[in-house]
Amino acid sequence: xxxxxxxxxxxxxxxxxxxxxxxxxxxxxxxxxxxxxxxxxxxxxxxxxxxxxxxxxxxxxxxxxxxxxxxxxxxxxxxxxxxxxxxxxxxxxxxxxxxxxxxxxxxxxxxxxxxxxxxxxxxxxxxxxxxxxxxxxxxxxxxxxxxxxxxxxxxxxxxxxxxxxxxxxxxxxxxxxxxxxxxxxxxxxxxxxxxxxxxxxxxxxxxxxxxxxxxxxxxxxxxxxxxxxxxxxxxxxxxxxxxxxxxxxxxxxxxxxxxxxxxxxxxxxxxxxxxxxxxxxxxxxxxxxxxxxxxxxxxxxxxxxxxxxxxxxxxxxxxxxxxxxxxxxxxxxxxxxxxxxxxxxxxxxxxxxxxxxxxxxxxxxxxxxxxxxxxxxxxxxxxxxxxxxxxxxxxxxxxxxxxxxxxxxxxxxxxxxxxxxxxxxxxxxxxxxxxxxxxxxxxxxxxxxxxxxxxxxxxxxxxxxxx
Amino acid sequence: xxxxxxxxxxxxxxxxxxxxxxxxxxxxxxxxxxxxxxxxxxxxxxxxxxxxxxxxxxxxxxxxxxxxxxxxxxxxxxxxxxxxxxxxxxxxxxxxxxxxxxxxxxxxxxxxxxxxxxxxxxxxxxxxxxxxxxxxxxxxxxxxxxxxxxxxxxxxxxxxxxxxxxxxxxxxxxxxxxxxxxxxxxxxxxxxxxxxxxxxxxxxxxxxxxxxxxxxxxxxxxxxxxxxxxxxxxxxxxxxxxxxxxxxxxxxxxxxxxxxxxxxxxxxxxxxxxxxxxxxxxxxxxxxxxxxxxxxxxxxxxxxxxxxxxxxxxxxxxxx
Numbered sequence: 187x188x189x190x191x192x193x194x195x196x197x198x199x200x201x202x203x204x205x206x207x208x209x210x211x212x213x214x215x216x217x218x219x220x221x222x223x224x225x226x227x228x229x230x231x232x233x234x235x236x237x238x239x240x241x242x243x244x245x246x247x248x249x250x251x252x253x254x255x256x257x258x259x260x261x262x263x264x265x266x267x268x269x270x271x272x273x274x275x276x277x278x279x280x281x282x283x284x285x286x287x288x289x290x291x292x293x294x295x296x297x298x299x300x301x302x303x304x305x306x307x308x309x310x311x312x313x314x315x316x317x318x319x320x321x322x323x324x325x326x327x328x329x330x331x332x333x334x335x336x337x338x339x340x341x342x343x344x345x346x347x348x349x350x351x352x353x354x355x356x357x358x359x360x361x362x363x364x365x366x367x368x369x370x371x372x373x374x375x376x377x378x379x380x381x382x383x384x385x386x387x388x389x390x391x392x393x394x395x396x397x398x399x400x401x402x403x404x405x406x407x408x409x410x411x412x413x414x415x416x417x418x419x420x421x422x423x424x425x426x427x428x429x430x431x432x433x434x435x436x437x438x439x440x441x442x443x444x445x446x447x448x449x450x451x452x453x454x455x456x457x458x459x460x461x462x463x464x465x466x467x468x469x470x471x472x473x474x475x476x477x478x479x480x481x482x483x484x485x486x487x488x489x490x491x492x493x494x495x496x497x498x499x500x501x502x503x504x505x506x507x508x509x510x511x512x513x514x515x516x517x518x519x520x521x522x523x524x525x526x527x528x529x530x531x532x533x534x535x536x537x538x539x540x541x542x543x544x545x546x547x548x549x550x551x552x553x554x555x556x557x558x559x560x561x562x563x564x565x566x567x568x569x570x571x572x573x574x575x576x577x578x579x580x581x582x583x584x585x586x587x588x589x590x591x592x593x594x595x596x597x598x599x600x601x602x603x604x605x606x607x608x609x610x611x612x613x614x615x616x617x618x619x620x621x622x623x624x625x626x627x628x629x630x631x632x633x634x635x636x637x638x639x640x641x642x643x644x645x646x647x648x649x650x651x652x653x
Numbered sequence: 654x655x656x657x658x659x660x661x662x663x664x665x666x667x668x669x670x671x672x673x674x675x676x677x678x679x680x681x682x683x684x685x686x687x688x689x690x691x692x693x694x695x696x697x698x699x700x701x702x703x704x705x706x707x708x709x710x711x712x713x714x715x716x717x718x719x720x721x722x723x724x725x726x727x728x729x730x731x732x733x734x735x736x737x738x739x740x741x742x743x744x745x746x747x748x749x750x751x752x753x754x755x756x757x758x759x760x761x762x763x764x765x766x767x768x769x770x771x772x773x774x775x776x777x778x779x780x781x782x783x784x785x786x787x788x789x790x791x792x793x794x795x796x797x798x799x800x801x802x803x804x805x806x807x808x809x810x811x812x813x814x815x816x817x818x819x820x821x822x823x824x825x826x827x828x829x830x831x832x833x834x835x836x837x838x839x840x841x842x843x844x845x846x847x848x849x850x851x852x853x854x855x856x857x858x859x860x861x862x863x864x865x866x867x868x869x870x871x872x873x874x875x876x877x878x879x880x881x882x883x884x885x886x887x888x889x890x891x892x893x894x895x896x897x898x899x900x901x902x903x904x905x906x907x908x909x910x911x912x913x914x915x916x917x918x919x920x921x922x923x924x925x926x927x928x929x930x931x932x933x934x935x936x937x938x939x940x941x942x943x944x945x946x947x948x949x950x951x952x953x954x955x956x957x958x959x960x961x962x963x964x965x966x967x968x969x970x971x972x973x
Binding site: 475477478480481498501505 | 781782785786791795846
């Protein structure tokens with residue numbers, strides 16, 4: 187029996203565990219975290235990080251960083267040489283090169299707009315923090331352990347509740363706490379079961395919470411790359427192509443990561459293109475016109491090793507004014523880090539609620555979002571914050587932390603903000619992945635006027651950076 | 654007496670002196686103010702402020718011509734021979750040339766000016782897109798071939814077999830008595846690639862005549878224009894198709910509307926974009942084969958039709 191069982195050892199699950207253990211009010215709760223895969227690479231990262239960047243990189247808002255510093259306490263364990271702070275984001279439209287918007291955090295008196303950080307860096311910092319707090323009996327991390335089944339107890343006959351006779355393994359219990367059956371043969375009964383188990387959350391299914399949304403029929407292609415040299419401008423670049431946004435986000439030194447949202451066909455192509463052509467393809471994607479890109483894709487579709495495309499790209503690049511190329515576009519990409527390409531499907535989903543009796547959902551289990559604004563992980567962090575707040579309040583008041591009376595305040599605080607963010611990113615995606623003339627014209631007009639309306643932009647900067 | 658008169662005089666003198674003094678003060682003040690405002694020092698100071706005095710580096714010297722006349726300055730040319738025009742100038746050019754082209758369609762300068770003033774950027778961008786989407790179109794834009802009587806080697810073309818595109822072209826040139834050198838340079842289009850595209854369109858115009866066999870008399874010219882407009886979408890061709898027939902004779906109009914317009918609509922829309930044809934490279938290919946792959950039908954011979962019509966007319970008159 188445990189007070190809290192967290193399913194999923196991703197950033198959301200580990201953050202929740204570390205946050206619970208960091209709070210004086212919830213420290214005493216017995217917690218178990220269950221992760222299906224091995225966390226060995228995460229532990230190794232803490233001791234000796236690999237030289238190259240891993241390809242799963244996320245954007246953290248200053249608010250999330252603050253949360254990590256103050257509430258969770260894992261920021262000190264982040265490998266600081268592998269994170270990159272940004273004060274500027276430039277987004278522009280492929281169909282209208284003059285339509286660009288710049289978000290400059292210094293405008294609102296803040297130094298940072300976002301922080302790029304590897305997923306594994308966050309995970310390992312959380313492990314580091316948990317180690318620091320001391321892994322006693324009340325903190326258990328079970329990795330390499332799969333959840334086979336989650337069940338409600340068969341009997342919870344309240345007339346003859348004898349706590350000593352509980353036999354969890356048989357699925358019988360006098361308590362109404364959910365029972366988690368593990369691949370190790372063990373079963374754990376939890377006062378509160380928290381699902382940090384991703385988009386296909388078994389916990390959500392167990393609780394019978396409906397999740398609504400849609401597939402974008404789009405894949406996000408990620409890769410780690412090297413730029414020509416380190417760009418001291420600290421700008422995150424995003425170009426809206428008709429196939430989806432392409433973002434280059436510099437990491438430390440000359441490293442950078444890309445996210446290229448693309449149609450299923452294009453994402454497949456991007457994965458199979460010759461690794462020596464790939465950097466040029468990104469350069470083309472950031473600068474050339476749609477018509478050139480389409481032609482280049484079709485060349486590569488016939489032969490992914492067709493080096494003639496380099497010639498085509500060079501020729502079209504030479505048509506762009508060199509001064510504008512230096513000022514308005516990211517530096518050229520020169521190298522793709524081996525085997526760093528991967529793709530994942532993009533979708534929007536939002537659970538109707540995040541809680542049920544003795545169940546709570548956090549992170550991707552509750553919501554998935556288009557990555558164009560880099561908000562996914564931050565939404566998970568804010569979930570953790572609200573959930574811990576709710577539990578603290580419940581404990582203060584002497585309530586059962588599994589009851590919806592405690593959990594409801596978590597939904598009330600977290601859901602509306604997440605829903606708005608999901609909606610905004612969804613609309614942005616839809617407005618920008620069209621080449622329908624009038625829409626292109628309107629959005630160009632919108633971007634240009636937005637770029638001039640400083641006060642509105644300040645509000646947007648605040649929203650992006652989570653302030 | 655003398656004293657009185659002297660007194661009176663001195664009175665006059667005083668008043669004269671007074672008025673003279675006032676004039677002097679005013680002049681002196683104006684001069685002083687003027688020298689303050691327009692002094693050499695001021696002139697130098699304002700020159701220095703504009704960065705014209707010292708630091709005559711490349712950037713500054715480049716900006717001098719622009720400041721030389723602050724009421725009017727032309728933007729810099731984007732390519733050799735480019736004459737950048739302001740929008741109102743283009744509009745004036747359009748007005749003038751459209752009236753000119755309507756009243757004197759035989760005068761080339763009107764047609765040229767009308768073509769360039771109506772070749773607005775969106776249209777040219779569409780053509781550019783069409784070319785950039787096609788391998789041959791891209792090749793043309795990269796290699797930028799120009800068509801002249803020397804680049805085409807007309808003597809060589811004359812020796813080609815009868816059924817080749819080259820021979821057809823030369824035969825047409827000879828029949829109509831024109832030469833590829835009669836094409837004017839593009840001057841008023843603001844982007845160098847777009848300018849080339851328009852130049853290319855202009856230079857290829859004769860090939861459209863040659864493959865369709867239409868002569869350069871006004872009916873043939875109009876038919877080719879309709880065909881071109883349907884295929885390439887240059888606005889001037891569209892204007893030509895709309896307005897040019899208005900000033901023709903009834904019999905000419907009938908011929909156009911019943912035979913050549915339907916043909917031009919059909920062939921123009923059905924055939925592949927002609928702007929993407931690298932004429933220089935296919936001169937030795939078979940013309941029927943080419944028409945088939947492009948999807949162009951050949952219209953009836955206009956000159957023969959005219960001959961027949963006139964013959965009929967004569968016969969009719971004889972009978973009468």
